[in-house]
Amino acid sequence: MxxxxxxxxxxxxxxxxxxSEEKTAGGIIIPDTAKEKPQEGEIVAVGSGAxxxxxxxxxxxxxxxDRVLFGKWSGTEVKLNxxxxxxxxxxxxxxxxx
Amino acid sequence: MxxxxxxxxxxxxxxxxxxSEEKTAGGIIIPDTAKEKPQEGEIVAVGSGAxxxxxxxxxxxxxxxDRVLFGKWSGTEVKLNxxxxxxxxxxxxxxxxx
Amino acid sequence: MxxxxxxxxxxxxxxxxxxSEEKTAGGIIIPDTAKEKPQEGEIVAVGSGAxxxxxxxxxxxxxxxDRVLFGKWSGTEVKLNxxxxxxxxxxxxxxxxx
Amino acid sequence: MxxxxxxxxxxxxxxxxxxSEEKTAGGIIIPDTAKEKPQEGEIVAVGSGAxxxxxxxxxxxxxxxDRVLFGKWSGTEVKLNxxxxxxxxxxxxxxxxx
Amino acid sequence: MxxxxxxxxxxxxxxxxxxSEEKTAGGIIIPDTAKEKPQEGEIVAVGSGAxxxxxxxxxxxxxxxDRVLFGKWSGTEVKLNxxxxxxxxxxxxxxxxx
Amino acid sequence: MxxxxxxxxxxxxxxxxxxSEEKTAGGIIIPDTAKEKPQEGEIVAVGSGAxxxxxxxxxxxxxxxDRVLFGKWSGTEVKLNxxxxxxxxxxxxxxxxx
Amino acid sequence: MxxxxxxxxxxxxxxxxxxSEEKTAGGIIIPDTAKEKPQEGEIVAVGSGAxxxxxxxxxxxxxxxDRVLFGKWSGTEVKLNxxxxxxxxxxxxxxxxx
Numbered sequence: 108m109x110x111x112x113x114x115x116x117x118x119x120x121x122x123x124x125x126x127s128e129e130k131t132a133g134g135i136i137i138p139d140t141a142k143e144k145p146q147e148g149e150i151v152a153v154g155s156g157a158x159x160x161x162x163x164x165x166x167x168x169x170x171x172x173d174r175v176l177f178g179k180w181s182g183t184e185v186k187l188n189x190x191x192x193x194x195x196x197x198x199x200x201x202x203x204x205x
Numbered sequence: 206m207x208x209x210x211x212x213x214x215x216x217x218x219x220x221x222x223x224x225s226e227e228k229t230a231g232g233i234i235i236p237d238t239a240k241e242k243p244q245e246g247e248i249v250a251v252g253s254g255a256x257x258x259x260x261x262x263x264x265x266x267x268x269x270x271d272r273v274l275f276g277k278w279s280g281t282e283v284k285l286n287x288x289x290x291x292x293x294x295x296x297x298x299x300x301x302x303x
Numbered sequence: 304m305x306x307x308x309x310x311x312x313x314x315x316x317x318x319x320x321x322x323s324e325e326k327t328a329g330g331i332i333i334p335d336t337a338k339e340k341p342q343e344g345e346i347v348a349v350g351s352g353a354x355x356x357x358x359x360x361x362x363x364x365x366x367x368x369d370r371v372l373f374g375k376w377s378g379t380e381v382k383l384n385x386x387x388x389x390x391x392x393x394x395x396x397x398x399x400x401x
Numbered sequence: 402m403x404x405x406x407x408x409x410x411x412x413x414x415x416x417x418x419x420x421s422e423e424k425t426a427g428g429i430i431i432p433d434t435a436k437e438k439p440q441e442g443e444i445v446a447v448g449s450g451a452x453x454x455x456x457x458x459x460x461x462x463x464x465x466x467d468r469v470l471f472g473k474w475s476g477t478e479v480k481l482n483x484x485x486x487x488x489x490x491x492x493x494x495x496x497x498x499x
Numbered sequence: 500m501x502x503x504x505x506x507x508x509x510x511x512x513x514x515x516x517x518x519s520e521e522k523t524a525g526g527i528i529i530p531d532t533a534k535e536k537p538q539e540g541e542i543v544a545v546g547s548g549a550x551x552x553x554x555x556x557x558x559x560x561x562x563x564x565d566r567v568l569f570g571k572w573s574g575t576e577v578k579l580n581x582x583x584x585x586x587x588x589x590x591x592x593x594x595x596x597x
Numbered sequence: 598m599x600x601x602x603x604x605x606x607x608x609x610x611x612x613x614x615x616x617s618e619e620k621t622a623g624g625i626i627i628p629d630t631a632k633e634k635p636q637e638g639e640i641v642a643v644g645s646g647a648x649x650x651x652x653x654x655x656x657x658x659x660x661x662x663d664r665v666l667f668g669k670w671s672g673t674e675v676k677l678n679x680x681x682x683x684x685x686x687x688x689x690x691x692x693x694x695x
Numbered sequence: 696m697x698x699x700x701x702x703x704x705x706x707x708x709x710x711x712x713x714x715s716e717e718k719t720a721g722g723i724i725i726p727d728t729a730k731e732k733p734q735e736g737e738i739v740a741v742g743s744g745a746x747x748x749x750x751x752x753x754x755x756x757x758x759x760x761d762r763v764l765f766g767k768w769s770g771t772e773v774k775l776n777x778x779x780x781x782x783x784x785x786x787x788x789x790x791x792x793x
Contacts, residue, residue, distance in 0.1 A: 551651060551652035552651070557648060560606055560645070561606070570673070593606065594609060595603070596603055596604075
């Protein structure tokens with residue numbers, strides 16, 4: 108993201124997929140038999156948040172650099188600065204590995 | 206969870222499945238003929254809660270260590286630190302055995 | 304429920320089914336020809352209530368010991384302390400016989 | 402309802418069906434050719450009301466004794482004290498004949 | 500409505516259908532080729548209004564005597580005092596001819 | 598609209614269709630190959646607005662005389678004072694040409 | 696837009712499509728194998744915003760001139776001043792390239 112900034116709108120986040128084959132430092136392995144396997148990734152950029160019913164901005168619960176799990180079929184693939192990334196909603200993120 | 210922390214987002218919880226074959230101290234037995242049998246498990250980690258319409262965080266009603274019943278098909282299977290666990294929403298939890 | 308306590312979450316209740324064959328003191332008989340016959344039962348345990356949009360807890364309208372009518376197909380069957388019980392939402396309860 | 406009281410929950414009401422063959426004092430006749438003919442009945446008991454979004458109880462707009470019209474297929478049939486009655490939601494009531 | 504009063508509940512209205520063949524004073528003619536032709540009618544009675552989310556009653560925007568257009572398939576037919584009328588929701592009313 | 602006034606209810610508007618063949622002053626041409634082509638029209642009358650959740654009336658964003666684009670299949674056709682017009686909801690209006 | 700102004704209503708925006716073949720300054724390339732490929736475009740005009748539940752206007756998060764990504768099938772095609780443009784809702788915009 109050195110050349111280009113991409114600002115996701117609202118409650119969207121940009122995620123760099125991390126291959127589950129490379130065993131992570133945290134030792135998390137995704138089972139390969141589950142029907143919809145969660146995937147591991149790293150948050151690259153986050154939107155400014157969704158607005159609640161009173162119109163107030165509620166910031167997202169993840170930040171750039173967070174290691175996250177997300178549903179295998181979540182998000183839309185884009186290529187930013189030559190890199191394959193995913194744009195998804197924060198609600199597609201199951202949790203943060205820390 | 207000694208090596209890795211996993212923080213579920215929002216109203217999600219991480220559950221360790223307890224085999225219903227091992228009769229629990231509380232004497233709870235799940236009938237094996239029901240169409241969708243509830244399962245017994247133990248809460249491993251909980252999210253910080255969902256936000257109400259005013260944007261205020263409402264903490265979850267379960268905490269790590271709680272023995273719970275949940276629907277058989279609830280949640281997504283993950284392997285954290287080599288252990289098979291489930292990530293689900295608190296609304297999939299029917300109640301706490303105490 | 305002497306050995307085990309079960310705390311239903313939110314707006315769920317635990318119900319002990321009362322066979323409609325045993326004619327109740329109140330003289331209520333469920334017709335056996337209706338398509339989805341309501342069933343009679345007794346409330347065993349109730350959740351702490353659902354939260355309204357402002358995040359405030361709204362207690363349930365039924366309490367343990369209440370005789371209730373509920374839809375035939377409502378709830379999930381569980382065995383607690385060897386007894387067959389039902390977990391359902393308060394909204395599945397049609398009313399209280401008193 | 403001399404022997405038994407039945408308290409409908411929330412926005413439910415108990416209705417005693419009035420045969421549309423018996424021409425009512427008000428002279429209301431239900432046409433017998435309409436696809437879903439409204440039915441005439443009398444309110445026997447009403448719930449304490451539904452809660453609005455702020456959790457405040459909003460009482461129902463009908464009361465015991467009201468003559469009402471309701472959709473033919475509305476409600477669930479029950480037998481209370483040997484009498485065939487209907488439990489339905491207030492929203493199934495079209496209006497009050499007075 | 501001399502003999503009988505009918506009070507529609509909430510946001511319902513009672514409408515007397517006006518045959519579109521009789522050309523109205525306002526000169527409104529409903530095209531006879533449209534798929535779902537709006538119909539002309541006269542408001543006979545109105546409910547007290549729907550409640551907003553704060554539980555406050557919002558009165559209806561039409562009153563008895565209003566000439567209105569409504570969707571051809573809107574409402575439920577009833578016979579009140581021997582007269583064929585329609586009960587529908589205010590949201591089925593497209594507007595007022597004045 | 599000299600002879601008859603028509604007051605659309607709530608968030609409805611009355612629109613006079615403008616043939617896209619007649620090239621408008623603004624030079625707007627609707628492409629004839631798109632699947633659902635937007636149409637050009639002129640607002641003839643507007644409702645008083647929809648109520649927000651607090652029951653407060655929110656006036657519409659268009660006014661009589663506005664040139665607008667709307668979806669080809671939006672609205673219901675009526676003949677008012679011998680003129681073919683459309684009744685639709687403001688949400689069917691894409692924008693104002695000015 | 697020299698000759699004609701077009702004001703999108705509410706939360707709609709007007710977008711000028713940018714061919715993904717012309718590699719942008721930011722170096723963003725859309726992969727050509729994805730099922731629903733996001734498209735790149737430039738915001739031409741924005742609505743005044745959607746109203747929150749309290750009826751307050753919430754301005755949009757994008758402005759004229761913003762480079763954006765949006766879903767391939769988003770929006771409705773129109774020709775304004777001879778130019779092919781798209782009208783879509785802000786929620787169809789994934790983010791801003793900056």
